[in-house]
Amino acid sequence: xxxxxxxxxxxxxxxxxxxxxxxxxxxxxxxxxxxxxxxxxxxxxxxxxxxxxxxxxxxxxxxxxxxxxxxxxxxxxxxxxxxxxxxxxxxxxxxxxxxxxxxxxxxxxxxxxxxxxxxxxxxxxxxxxxxxxxxxxxxxxxxxxxxx
Amino acid sequence: xxxxxxxxxxxxxxxxxxxxxxxxxxxxxxxxxxxxxxxxxxxxxxxxxxxxxxxxxxxxxxxxxxxxxxxxxxxxxxxxxxxxxxxxxxxxxxxxxxxxxxxxxxxxxxxxxxxxxxxxxxxxxxxxxxxxxxxxxxxxxxxxxxxx
Amino acid sequence: xxxxxxxxxxxxxxxxxxxxxxxxxxxxxxxxxxxxxxxxxxxxxxxxxxxxxxxxxxxxxxxxxxxxxxxxxxxxxxxxxxxxxxxxxxxxxxxxxxxxxxxxxxxxxxxxxxxxxxxxxxxxxxxxxxxxxxxxxxxxxxxxxxxx
Amino acid sequence: xxxxxxxxxxxxxxxxxxxxxxxxxxxxxxxxxxxxxxxxxxxxxxxxxxxxxxxxxxxxxxxxxxxxxxxxxxxxxxxxxxxxxxxxxxxxxxxxxxxxxxxxxxxxxxxxxxxxxxxxxxxxxxxxxxxxxxxxxxxxxxxxxxxx
Numbered sequence: 398x399x400x401x402x403x404x405x406x407x408x409x410x411x412x413x414x415x416x417x418x419x420x421x422x423x424x425x426x427x428x429x430x431x432x433x434x435x436x437x438x439x440x441x442x443x444x445x446x447x448x449x450x451x452x453x454x455x456x457x458x459x460x461x462x463x464x465x466x467x468x469x470x471x472x473x474x475x476x477x478x479x480x481x482x483x484x485x486x487x488x489x490x491x492x493x494x495x496x497x498x499x500x501x502x503x504x505x506x507x508x509x510x511x512x513x514x515x516x517x518x519x520x521x522x523x524x525x526x527x528x529x530x531x532x533x534x535x536x537x538x539x540x541x542x543x544x545x
Numbered sequence: 546x547x548x549x550x551x552x553x554x555x556x557x558x559x560x561x562x563x564x565x566x567x568x569x570x571x572x573x574x575x576x577x578x579x580x581x582x583x584x585x586x587x588x589x590x591x592x593x594x595x596x597x598x599x600x601x602x603x604x605x606x607x608x609x610x611x612x613x614x615x616x617x618x619x620x621x622x623x624x625x626x627x628x629x630x631x632x633x634x635x636x637x638x639x640x641x642x643x644x645x646x647x648x649x650x651x652x653x654x655x656x657x658x659x660x661x662x663x664x665x666x667x668x669x670x671x672x673x674x675x676x677x678x679x680x681x682x683x684x685x686x687x688x689x690x691x692x693x
Numbered sequence: 694x695x696x697x698x699x700x701x702x703x704x705x706x707x708x709x710x711x712x713x714x715x716x717x718x719x720x721x722x723x724x725x726x727x728x729x730x731x732x733x734x735x736x737x738x739x740x741x742x743x744x745x746x747x748x749x750x751x752x753x754x755x756x757x758x759x760x761x762x763x764x765x766x767x768x769x770x771x772x773x774x775x776x777x778x779x780x781x782x783x784x785x786x787x788x789x790x791x792x793x794x795x796x797x798x799x800x801x802x803x804x805x806x807x808x809x810x811x812x813x814x815x816x817x818x819x820x821x822x823x824x825x826x827x828x829x830x831x832x833x834x835x836x837x838x839x840x841x
Numbered sequence: 842x843x844x845x846x847x848x849x850x851x852x853x854x855x856x857x858x859x860x861x862x863x864x865x866x867x868x869x870x871x872x873x874x875x876x877x878x879x880x881x882x883x884x885x886x887x888x889x890x891x892x893x894x895x896x897x898x899x900x901x902x903x904x905x906x907x908x909x910x911x912x913x914x915x916x917x918x919x920x921x922x923x924x925x926x927x928x929x930x931x932x933x934x935x936x937x938x939x940x941x942x943x944x945x946x947x948x949x950x951x952x953x954x955x956x957x958x959x960x961x962x963x964x965x966x967x968x969x970x971x972x973x974x975x976x977x978x979x980x981x982x983x984x985x986x987x988x989x
Contacts, residue, residue, distance in 0.1 A: 420605040421594035448568035448982045451693060455569040456612050456631045461605020482606045484808055485833055487635035487783055487931040487979060489958045498795055506977055507935045511778055511807075511835060514933045514977065516960075533950055533958065535931060535979045537833060539807060545599060632956055633981055635783040635831060635931055637810045639803045654829055659955075659983060660928055662785045662829065664812075681802055681810065683783060685830045685929055685981060687955060688710045715890035717899040744864035747989060751865040752927045753905020760900050779900045783931035841895060 403431045412437060412469045415480065418545075422465065425458065429469075435505040437469040442498040453493040454531075459519055460488050463534035466503030467515035471538040474508040480543045481513065486536035494531060497523040503536075513538040551579045560585060561615045563628065566693075570613065573606065577617075583653040585617040590646040601641040602679075607649075607667055608636050611682035614651030615663035619686040622656040628691045629661065634684035642679060646673040651684075661686040699727045706773030708733060708765045711776065714841075718761065721754065725765075731801040733765040738794040749789040750827075755797075755815055756784050759830035763811035767834040770804035776839045777809065782832035790827060793819040799832075809834040847875045856881060856913045859924065862989075866909065869902065873913075879949040881913040886942040897937040898975075903945075903963055904932050907978035910947030911959035913981040918952035924987045925957065930980035938975060941967040947980075957982040 403409050412432035416422060416439075425446055431438040441447065441462050449455040464486055471481045503517040519532040553555050560580035564587075572682040573594055585664060589595065589610050599601040612634055619629045651665040667680040699705050705713040708728035712718060712735075721742055727734040737743065737758050760782055767777045801812040815828040847853045856876035860883075870892055875882040885906050893899040897924060908930055915925045923941065947961040963976040 415598045418598035419603065420593035421606060424594045445568035446572045450563045450566035450628075455567065455609060456634075457605065457609020458569060460608040460612065460634075460636075461603060462606065475592050480598075482641070484639055485635065485637040485781070486604075486608075487633065488608075489633040489950075489979060489981060490631055491953075491958060493630070506933070507974060509935075514781075514935060516977070516979075530951060533960070533979060535933060535960075535977060537933060629761060633929070633958075637802075637833060638812060639805075654785070655826060657787075662787060662929075664829070664831075671788070678803060681831060683785060683812075683829060685785060711894045714894035715899065716889035717902060720890045741864035742868045746859045746862035746924075751863065751905060752930075753901065753908050754865060756904040756908065756930075756932075757899060757901020760904065776894075778937070779934055781931065781933040782900075782904075783929065784904075785929040786927055789926070 403433060404429065408432055408434055408473050412472060413542065415472065416525065421455050427515040432469060432473060434473045435470060436468055436502065437473065438500060438502045439466050440498050440500050443496050453495045454499060456490055459490065459499065459532050462499055462501040463488055463517040463519050463532060466501035467517040467534060468538060470503035470505050470514040471513050474505055475540050478543055479540045481538040484539055486534050486539040488532055488534040490532050491530045494521040494529060497521055499531060511539065513540065552577065553579060556580055556582055556621050560620060564618065575610065580617060580621060582621045583618060584650065585614055585621065586648060586650045587614050588646050588648050591644050601643045602647060604638055607638065607647065607680050609651040610647055611636055611665040611667050611680060614649035615665040615682060615684040616686060618651035618653050618663050619661040622653055622661065625690050626691055627688045629686040630689050631684040632687055634679055634682050636682040638680050639678045642669040642677060645669055647679060659687065661688065694697055699729060700725065704730055704769050708768060709736040711768065723758065728765060728769060728779060730769045731766055732798065733762055733769065734796060734798045735762050736794050736796050743778055749791045750795060752786055755786065755795065755828050758795055758797040759813040759815050759828060762797035764834060765831040766799035766801050766811050767804065767809040770809065773837050774839055775836045777834040778837050780786055780833040780835055782830050784828055786828050787826045789834040790817040790825060792819055795827060807835065809836065810822050847877060848873065850958040852876055852878055853954035856916060859916065871906065876913060876917060877933050878917045879914055880946065881909060881910055882909050882944060882946045884942050884944050887940050895974055897939045898943060903934065903943065903976050906943055906945040907932055907961040907963050911961040911978060911980040912982060914947035914959050915952065915957040918949055918957065919984050922987055923984045923989065926985050928981040928983055930978050932976055932978040933978055934976050935974045938965040938973060941987050943975060955983065957984065
């Protein structure tokens with residue numbers, strides 16, 4: 398599920414260990430691409446498992462991808478033994494797209510003790526490699542004790 | 546995929562026709578329960594296709610379910626030949642849950658000519674039928690011409 | 694600044710004590726109308742202190758009013774010695790209005806130990822008493838220790 | 842009310858003409874600083890007209906400032922004769938601050954025909970010139986015909 402050499406770092410391994418427990422993301426063939434302190438990128442290929450009524454990527458899966466990109470970006474800022482829970486997010490959809498794959502990059506805006514704020518950008522990459530802005534998200538996380 | 550007698554009405558059949566084209570929702574075993582003018586309810590059972598790293602329902606799928614509940618509630622307010630596109634939504638998660646199923650009920654707050662505003666509530670129902678508030682969403686839709 | 698008998702209750706007095714310290718709200722002639730456990734209503738009359746370029750109520754002041762209605766609804770759920778800080782809110786504007794006054798009613802959706810979620814509805818009341826839905830808000834608060 | 846030479850451009854004059862009609866912003870001593878295609882900056886000094894119960898900048902005024910920074914950034918993308926209406930915004934507060942002044946910079950993420958999406962960042966500048974991130978906003982606008 399992992400593409401990049403970034404994922405061999407402690408930060409990358411930590412995010413990967415959590416990512417690989419996400420039944421939904423594995424089921425939808427999502428991949429963790431990069432995990433650096435404060436920034437995480439994930440990818441999701443088009444399939445009929447993620448389409449809506451017009452044959453485009455489902456807004457729900459775009460939201461899910463943005464949510465975990467932001468969430469894992471937040472996770473990279475925490476000490477071992479902690480993980481994050483999403484309090485809320487808000488997502489704007491910029492274009493409707495099908496085929497190719499989605500890439501979501503989450504970045505930490507502020508990592509406070511009690512509240513972490515992130516943003517994520519989702520772009521679509523078609524078969525020819527052309528990139529189109531797909532969605533932008535703004536998110537609130539809280540750190541919690543890891544229980545597994 | 547349809548449970549209720551409401552779905553035999555023209556309003557219900559219209560929503561069902563769109564719902565049954567959503568690859569993602571069918572794939573996740575989601576069901577359309579009710580579709581009345583201004584109000585739509587959908588359900589989604591727990592499975593490892595919708596779980597996150599702690600074994601709970603994935604926030605992304607909760608968002609997806611709320612998104613379509615609100616979106617279809619908006620659709621019921623439009624004339625034939627139109628459908629809706631989600632401009633954006635914002636969702637707050639209220640509790641983390643696993644097993645059982647989710648029910649999302651979308652309601653139209655205001656159906657303007659250019660902008661439709663909805664809210665959705667997501668509740669969890671466990672095997673004993675106990676209900677727990679899971680998420681609340683606020684959403685913006687625009688009507689567009691139906692192209693299929 | 695206070696209209697209602699509800700405000701003589703301990704809950705009402707607590708909210709009023711905070712409200713009356715808000716320079717901005719006093720300056721804009723806002724009034725605290727009701728404060729019950731989990732629900733607070735505030736009012737704001739039209740003036741050129743709250744108008745935008747078309748002569749309507751400024752979206753910013755509609756947001757401010759919704760913010761404090763939700764925030765004070767959250768405050769009513771906390772023990773003495775605590776107060777709330779707004780983490781974030783999201784507001785949809787439903788209509789543009791001028792004259793008369795705004796009424797914002799905040800309600801608690803869930804009061805958790807770490808996170809409080811509220812919603813608020815803002816209505817406009819014109820000189821003839823006609824009510825028009827103006828805005829809906831969804832908000833996240835955290836409890837903090839009171840420091841004054 | 843205008844500080845910068847940018848404001849002598851047609852783009853700057855257009856935004857200034859609207860800004861100077863905002864009763865609320867004039868009343869609160871807000872200033873338009875910069876207006877370039879797709880980017881607008883506004884400032885607001887601290888005073889007891891914009892404080893909340895702890896003596897900090899009121900969240901409502903932070904939201905108002907972010908709202909107009911994003912709104913005017915959107916306006917710069919439209920043809921003459923059009924203006925924008927805010928459909929909704931979502932704002933996260935990053936820190937509580939008093940004294941000095943706020944600066945909000947709005948930027949256009951996507952300017953579609955029907956929907957414009959923007960973000961805004963609000964920073965605080967204290968008397969010594971130190972900058973602190975104060976809030977981030979994500980916003981949806983629609984273009985409408987100008988009526989005045």
